[in-house]
Amino acid sequence: MYKPLDLNKAQSFPRFPGHSTNKMTSPSEATTIPHVVKEEVIASGKWLKLEKTTYVDPFGNTRIWETTKRTTRQTGAADGVGIIALLKRTLHKDCVVMVKQFRPPMGCCTLEFPAGLIDQGESAETAALRELKEETGYKGEVVGVTPVTCLDPGLSNCTTQIVMVNINGDAMENTEPTQQLGDGEFVDVLLIPLDEFQKKIDDLMKKEKIIVDSKVYIYGMGMSQAFFKPNELRVLKQ
Numbered sequence: 001m002y003k004p005l006d007l008n009k010a011q012s013f014p015r016f017p018g019h020s021t022n023k024m025t026s027p028s029e030a031t032t033i034p035h036v037v038k039e040e041v042i043a044s045g046k047w048l049k050l051e052k053t054t055y056v057d058p059f060g061n062t063r064i065w066e067t068t069k070r071t072t073r074q075t076g077a078a079d080g081v082g083i084i085a086l087l088k089r090t091l092h093k094d095c096v097v098m099v100k101q102f103r104p105p106m107g108c109c110t111l112e113f114p115a116g117l118i119d120q121g122e123s124a125e126t127a128a129l130r131e132l133k134e135e136t137g138y139k140g141e142v143v144g145v146t147p148v149t150c151l152d153p154g155l156s157n158c159t160t161q162i163v164m165v166n167i168n169g170d171a172m173e174n175t176e177p178t179q180q181l182g183d184g185e186f187v188d189v190l191l192i193p194l195d196e197f198q199k200k201i202d203d204l205m206k207k208e209k210i211i212v213d214s215k216v217y218i219y220g221m222g223m224s225q226a227f228f229k230p231n232e233l234r235v236l237k238q
């Protein structure tokens with residue numbers, strides 16, 4: 001039977017050499033370390049390519065996957081950065097700086113964290129501060145950065161690093177922020193109070209036809225959990 005991993009307990013990840021007697025296809029009974037054997041480009045554009053990925057599954061079977069990739073990836077780096085920017089001002093609630101823009105693949109506007117591709121030779125931190133300035137006009141200071149994380153691994157190999165940034169909203173440079181948008185970029189900046197983040201997003205979704213980025217919504221759920229229900233899990237455990 002399939003057993004979920006409990007990372008709370010000291011235990012190792014399932015090893016592929018199988019040792020069970022039944023024939024169910026649980027990963028823990030697999031015999032092979034899955035791996036990619038061939039990547040063939042089917043179609044390519046300026047920004048994206050579509051590949052046919054041949055791989056071996058955990059049971060030694062050769063299979064095919066359809067994969068999209070960005071053509072812009074720099075060696076060793078994530079494709080892009082997402083920026084969780086907290087605007088701190090005297091006598092104001094702390095606000096998360098968000099962007100709303102028309103996204104052609106979605107055919108509608110989305111609500112996202114500011115984000116962008118990492119340029120050649122750039123660090124995630126530098127890319128984050130540059131993109132934040134371009135998209136929102138704010139000048140920030142990096143306070144944290146995640147490892148490289150995947151975005152939609154069933155579709156693409158696209159990766160991002162999320163960079164945490166604080167913005168001193170009282171500083172002269174941030175009192176009248178001016179965007180530096182490139183050709184074809186149309187970005188609205190929204191300031192959403194951190195302590196009402198999920199509610200404000202829900203209100204916005206009722207008011208406007210927008211799709212919210214899943215990272216944003218999950219951040220909102222986490223914030224709600226932290227602000228309003230910090231003990232809920234402990235209660236459930238008793």
Ligand SMILES: Nc1nc(=O)[nH]c2c1ncn2[C@H]1C[C@H](O)[C@@H](COP(=O)(O)OP(=O)(O)O)O1
Pocket residue numbers: 047048115116117118182183184
């Ligand atoms: N998949 C894409 N198709 C395009 O036609 N153009 C694209 C794609 N991805 C990026 N871009 C273009 C659009 C911008 O001019 C530049 C930079 O985008 P960036 O600001 O770094 O990233 P996003 O804000 O996430 O679009 O690339």
